[in-house]
Amino acid sequence: MYKTNNTEELLNISGADIKRCMKCGRCSASCPSYEDMDILPHQFVSFAENGRAEDLMASESLWKCLSCFACIERCPRDVKPARLIEAARLMIIRKQGEDYLSPDEIPELLNPEVPQQLLVSAFRKYRR
């Protein structure tokens, strides 16, 4: 199967073993963000198989995944689909100017109750 450079990079960063996938869809059925995703967790696996990293990098799902690890826990074949989502997200935020969160946005998102943990994790997920 033809793989683009991006797909190779995606697979390397993710460490996910996509060949093991048996396309049962259990990962997507477990995903609490299912309704908001344009590409579903099990589709991340097939897109990667078909060398379509660019589509994954443009997916809205990158910003909808919660890193709750339900898909990883419940996959019967230990494929780890969330790692593909993470890899695509990292490839985007590592590009200049493609952050999902800019410091200018922060003041209006804050309220006095926001725990440090929330800011630290959002910065880790949305920015380089």
Added chain:
Amino acid sequence: MIYSYYPGCTLKTKAKELDEFARLSATKLGFTLEEIEEWQCCGAVYPLGTDEVASKLPVIRALNEAKKKNQPLVTLCSACHHVFKRVNDDMKNNKDIRDTVKNYDEELEYKGETEVLHYLEVIKNFVGFDKLKAMVETPLKGRKVGAYYGCMLLRPSSIMQFDDPENPTIFEDFLRAIGAEPVIYPYRNECCGGYISLKEKQKAQGMVEKIVENATSNGSKELITACPLCQYNVKQTAGEDLPVYYFTDLLAEALGLKEGEADV
């Protein structure tokens, strides 16, 4: 017994109660939490990318400090616990990561030797729920409490090894020991939305509404958690309808360590 203790940044600021009641209770239960010196933030999320090693260094340094003292390392915050367990697993089982770490810091000779324990595991395995029960001064009689586990403590279970990821019991056993009535509800291991609540409040709200509805319809009058972000997300949506406390808050109350406080 003395444990190395990693509080993490949120327990020093917004979640001071989680920390303070844990320390107070530890003394009463007969163990000591010795805070690791000059620890740095764990990053709150485990770096999932295989090429992300530098961001694990603060955690590896803390683990190594505990190793030098030959002490297990204890955490409280679910996110810290998650990150520590997973980074420790990397260091134990992944030679590539170990080698990269050595490139960053020659002196970091660490191979996952430190045992990482959640505070609740210390109570379960080293104090014992029976002994805890015997030490309770003010049993929380008639309190119907739902344990809200969330994601971070449980998944992935192959690494976290905290409890059964689909049907956990440790918080319920804890609640029974302090005299409360645990409420079992199916959504107790569902995600609160985590970091999504920063930019997408509506989405987080929708997720929390389902959890709160499920907890209350099964009879919960209050929730407990170990995670400051779970607490924040639930509070933002549930407000006064379903209070959510840190488990150490109820622990200290049951041990009679909160006397004189107006809100008890």
